[in-house]
Amino acid sequence: MSKTRQEHDDRPGVRTTRPAEEGTDSARAPSTGISRRRLLGTAGVAGATGLALGTAGGAAGYAAARPEEATALTTVGTNAVPFHGTHQPGISTPAHARGHLIAFDLAPGARRKEAAALLRRWSATARALMAGEPATGGGHDTGVALDAGPSSLTVTFGFGRTFFDRTGLGEQRPAALDPLPPFSSDHLDPGRSDGDLWVQIGSDDALVAFHALRALQKEAGTTARVRWQMNGFNRSPGAAAHPITSRNLMGQIDGTKNPKPSEPDFARKIFVPTPPAAGTPAWMAGGSYAVVRRIRMLLDDWEKLSLHKQELVIGRRKSDGAPLTGGTETTEPDLDKRGPDGNLVIPSNAHARISAPEANAGAAMLRRPFSFHDGIGADGTPDAGLLFICWQADPLRGFVPVQRKLDRGDALSAFIRHEASGLFAVPGGAAEGEYVGQRLLES
Amino acid sequence: MSKTRQEHDDRPGVRTTRPAEEGTDSARAPSTGISRRRLLGTAGVAGATGLALGTAGGAAGYAAARPEEATALTTVGTNAVPFHGTHQPGISTPAHARGHLIAFDLAPGARRKEAAALLRRWSATARALMAGEPATGGGHDTGVALDAGPSSLTVTFGFGRTFFDRTGLGEQRPAALDPLPPFSSDHLDPGRSDGDLWVQIGSDDALVAFHALRALQKEAGTTARVRWQMNGFNRSPGAAAHPITSRNLMGQIDGTKNPKPSEPDFARKIFVPTPPAAGTPAWMAGGSYAVVRRIRMLLDDWEKLSLHKQELVIGRRKSDGAPLTGGTETTEPDLDKRGPDGNLVIPSNAHARISAPEANAGAAMLRRPFSFHDGIGADGTPDAGLLFICWQADPLRGFVPVQRKLDRGDALSAFIRHEASGLFAVPGGAAEGEYVGQRLLES
Numbered sequence: 001m002s003k004t005r006q007e008h009d010d011r012p013g014v015r016t017t018r019p020a021e022e023g024t025d026s027a028r029a030p031s032t033g034i035s036r037r038r039l040l041g042t043a044g045v046a047g048a049t050g051l052a053l054g055t056a057g058g059a060a061g062y063a064a065a066r067p068e069e070a071t072a073l074t075t076v077g078t079n080a081v082p083f084h085g086t087h088q089p090g091i092s093t094p095a096h097a098r099g100h101l102i103a104f105d106l107a108p109g110a111r112r113k114e115a116a117a118l119l120r121r122w123s124a125t126a127r128a129l130m131a132g133e134p135a136t137g138g139g140h141d142t143g144v145a146l147d148a149g150p151s152s153l154t155v156t157f158g159f160g161r162t163f164f165d166r167t168g169l170g171e172q173r174p175a176a177l178d179p180l181p182p183f184s185s186d187h188l189d190p191g192r193s194d195g196d197l198w199v200q201i202g203s204d205d206a207l208v209a210f211h212a213l214r215a216l217q218k219e220a221g222t223t224a225r226v227r228w229q230m231n232g233f234n235r236s237p238g239a240a241a242h243p244i245t246s247r248n249l250m251g252q253i254d255g256t257k258n259p260k261p262s263e264p265d266f267a268r269k270i271f272v273p274t275p276p277a278a279g280t281p282a283w284m285a286g287g288s289y290a291v292v293r294r295i296r297m298l299l300d301d302w303e304k305l306s307l308h309k310q311e312l313v314i315g316r317r318k319s320d321g322a323p324l325t326g327g328t329e330t331t332e333p334d335l336d337k338r339g340p341d342g343n344l345v346i347p348s349n350a351h352a353r354i355s356a357p358e359a360n361a362g363a364a365m366l367r368r369p370f371s372f373h374d375g376i377g378a379d380g381t382p383d384a385g386l387l388f389i390c391w392q393a394d395p396l397r398g399f400v401p402v403q404r405k406l407d408r409g410d411a412l413s414a415f416i417r418h419e420a421s422g423l424f425a426v427p428g429g430a431a432e433g434e435y436v437g438q439r440l441l442e443s
Numbered sequence: 444m445s446k447t448r449q450e451h452d453d454r455p456g457v458r459t460t461r462p463a464e465e466g467t468d469s470a471r472a473p474s475t476g477i478s479r480r481r482l483l484g485t486a487g488v489a490g491a492t493g494l495a496l497g498t499a500g501g502a503a504g505y506a507a508a509r510p511e512e513a514t515a516l517t518t519v520g521t522n523a524v525p526f527h528g529t530h531q532p533g534i535s536t537p538a539h540a541r542g543h544l545i546a547f548d549l550a551p552g553a554r555r556k557e558a559a560a561l562l563r564r565w566s567a568t569a570r571a572l573m574a575g576e577p578a579t580g581g582g583h584d585t586g587v588a589l590d591a592g593p594s595s596l597t598v599t600f601g602f603g604r605t606f607f608d609r610t611g612l613g614e615q616r617p618a619a620l621d622p623l624p625p626f627s628s629d630h631l632d633p634g635r636s637d638g639d640l641w642v643q644i645g646s647d648d649a650l651v652a653f654h655a656l657r658a659l660q661k662e663a664g665t666t667a668r669v670r671w672q673m674n675g676f677n678r679s680p681g682a683a684a685h686p687i688t689s690r691n692l693m694g695q696i697d698g699t700k701n702p703k704p705s706e707p708d709f710a711r712k713i714f715v716p717t718p719p720a721a722g723t724p725a726w727m728a729g730g731s732y733a734v735v736r737r738i739r740m741l742l743d744d745w746e747k748l749s750l751h752k753q754e755l756v757i758g759r760r761k762s763d764g765a766p767l768t769g770g771t772e773t774t775e776p777d778l779d780k781r782g783p784d785g786n787l788v789i790p791s792n793a794h795a796r797i798s799a800p801e802a803n804a805g806a807a808m809l810r811r812p813f814s815f816h817d818g819i820g821a822d823g824t825p826d827a828g829l830l831f832i833c834w835q836a837d838p839l840r841g842f843v844p845v846q847r848k849l850d851r852g853d854a855l856s857a858f859i860r861h862e863a864s865g866l867f868a869v870p871g872g873a874a875e876g877e878y879v880g881q882r883l884l885e886s
Contacts, residue, residue: 074681076519097540097649097679140750143694143761148683205682206540210692210816210827218746229818236540236679238517239648240591249653251586303661307583318586373653374817375672384653 076204076237077149083127085429086286090154091391092261096202098209099232099370103195104224112167116441118223123435126155135215145211151203157436158198158424172281183407192420195227204237232370232387249371249384253321256329259364269364270391283439286428288391291399294420297385302415313411315350349411365390365398519647519680520592526570528872529729533597534834535704539645541652542675542813546638547667555610559884561666566878569598578658588654594646600879601641601867615724617868626850635863638670647680675813675830692814692827696764699772702807712807713834726882729871731834734842737863740828745858756854758793792854808833808841
């Protein structure tokens with residue numbers, strides 16, 4: 001590991017090296033008044049320069065590519081996710097470094113027509129922002145995302161149970177939106193739960209995500225009012241060598257058993273088929289259901305456990321996520337294996353055992369969470385944990401049976417608290433020329 | 444801009460392309476139980492593979508290097524900032540994507556001896572974490588940063604005015620720590636202001652930063668208790684083409700007039716000289732003073748202004764930060780220039796005019812802020828703004844005169860509210876074998 005910072009001079013190919021904080025010879029690239037469009041257009045070339053420097057030599061050489069000293073976007077900025085498609089973005093999109101969840105309630109008097117106009121505005125804005133264009137609806141763009149690339153921005157829209165009666169669309173409400181059953185570990189705050197409309201924003205850049213949040217909020221106008229809003233994060237791209245199944249704030253690898261897009265039954269588990277099965281409204285074709293839970297982690301208690309006890313609670317090794325019965329993260333746990341003392345190696349109440357799909361009649365959900373950390377709570381403990389978001393074709397076969405089992409016997413439940421909950425019907429993606437939810441709102 | 448996501452196969456050099464969210468052919472790299480040490484050691488080679496793929500062709504080719512699908516760290520993760528040096532890290536270090544500010548008060552009964560032991564523990568932990576090693580003090584590491592590189596982590600320690608009497612070191616208190624004068628725009632919350640001890644944590648990865656926060660907080664043990672804690676962010680490395688002077692949540696380019704490390708008087712403006720001038724205690728050699736202000740932005744009001752009016756408030760163009768009198772971001776404003784209507788082009792109350800160093804007898808400070816966004820405040824408006832942090836050799840010649848002028852006549856003041864304030868003496872960096880503050884605590 002290099003002990004020096006290497007920095008870019010503004011001359012291509014020139015590197016300077018200095019001890020950090022000595023701060024006398026740093027050269028900064030000159031600022032120019034070039035437009036965002038031009039910056040995006042030349043990103044490939046400029047990025048190549050920055051990255052090529054990095055390939056000159058090993059880890060020390062790599063330090064040269066730190067982008068604060070360069071003027072180039074890297075793929076972190078230039079990546080764009082398409083808005084239009086069979087499914088909405090933000091479901092099987094890789095985890096984002098930054099996310100916002102925001103729920104709205106329709107304003108009194110706003111009905112189907114106003115809701116349709118809002119979804120049309122929101123879709124137009126989401127499409128533009130995801131392509132790296134400014135938000136033009138409702139006045140000038142705030143400018144917060146100027147200079148930045150699309151940064152893998154995604155915007156995902158969903159409808160809560162209460163949306164349908166308020167818009168006169170009660171007959172179109174899927175049965176899957178029936179309220180979740182209560183769980184004994186619930187400590188739910190109604191003010192941070194549910195909502196007529198739900199928007200998930202994800203990006204690998206915090207300012208790009210914030211920019212989208214403000215733009216979409218502004219366009220809610222007089223049609224919908226914010227009910228609750230939450231912020232989350234995951235690793236920055238490139239910061240870790242284990243980026244797919246990331247760690248949560250307990251230090252545990254999370255998501256090992258997620259269905260993989262490469263598996264043949266992935267779509268069947270996660271998305272409503274086209275056409276939907278009998279009983280599911282046609283407008284949900286290609287859609288999915290999102291269960292959202294704000295799960296506070298009782299970190300002060302958790303961190304007092306020894307590493308050994310933490311691993312018994314989870315049933316996996318902390319270092320690499322492998323089951324306690326051996327192998328690597330992807331090895332199947334041997335749930336029947338007993339140790340020399342005759343006890344189960346993976347205890348009967350271990351989280352990994354109880355949540356295993358094979359213990360839940362194959363129930364499967366795609367967990368795509370964010371961590372959250374809102375400072376210190378009123379009780380003096382960290383207000384931190386997991387914005388749990390799981391996606392499934394049917395929440396009654398995905399989230400509910402698993403959570404019911406966890407609620408009864410999971411050793412982890414002593415260290416977490418479900419503080420808010422939402423369940424949303426997320427329609428399929430919009431085709432070109434269409435807006436999200438059009439098949440419902442113009443049905 | 445590419446409309447498709449390109450993803451890594453786990454075979455070096457293989458790329459697969461699929462429309463986002465179709466999700467059927469994504470290949471994921473196999474997980475292995477290799478240690479963090481090994482991952483860091485091979486990051487240079489693995490990273491080179493990932494980046495070389497990206498150079499294959501333009502912006503579309505760049506999309507291939509999105510690291511969620513790779514197993515390699517990039518420079519975002521591998522960058523390490525040295526702990527030891529003339530100055531502490533985190534002052535002229537480039538802006539971090541993520542930051543935590545945390546203030547502690549000494550526990551009753553904790554005096555000089557206990558404070559010295561705490562600074563010794565904290566320094567050892569900061570040194571280890573900044574090198575990408577686990578935190579070993581006070582039990583096992585939480586594991587939250589496992590798999591990640593140092594991610595440019597820095598930890599910076601400071602002493603508040605109240606620290607000195609509590610430790611019997613009143614004679615060593617710098618006069619520069621005298622309370623800041625009150626400003627008419629202050630709406631300060633004492634519970635989120637001041638503190639005996641202050642720690643600034645910065646990293647380009649949110650989990651690495653959180654890991655450091657928890658480790659340092661745990662080591663405070665019974666010696667010090669958290670007084671307040673705040674979270675902030677900046678752009679992700681590589682997300683923007685304008686990474687040095689970043690934008691704030693008003694959309695404005697911020698920090699254009701910052702002193703540059705390449706300027707000959709940079710060190711004189713920012714750091715206490717060695718030896719310090721008469722009247723400044725010897726232990727502050729190489730140190731600096733940090734003024735910390737939580738500045739809430741009244742974004743609902745700000746965003747209602749037209750772009751033109753926003754630019755008159757600031758005195759600079761939003762698009763590129765150039766003064767309204769023309770040129771580019773780095774062009775000197777022509778403060779005397781008048782328009783065809785006879786009015787000053789940069790209004791008399793424009794923020795850029797009032798805060799200009801030339802209008803403040805050359806007063807200079809290094810602004811190194813984070814943005815913050817803590818959701819929606821109790822009043823229904825965004826609880827968002829700037830964690831303003833400025834660094835100077837003498838706050839009475841840096842922050843105070845500028846803020847006094849801004850307080851009286853800045854057009855921006857209608858759109859911001861100072862909600863918390865702190866002033867901290869940040870000692871020079873620790874030499875090898877030394878801990879931060881040793882020259883004070885063992886004086």
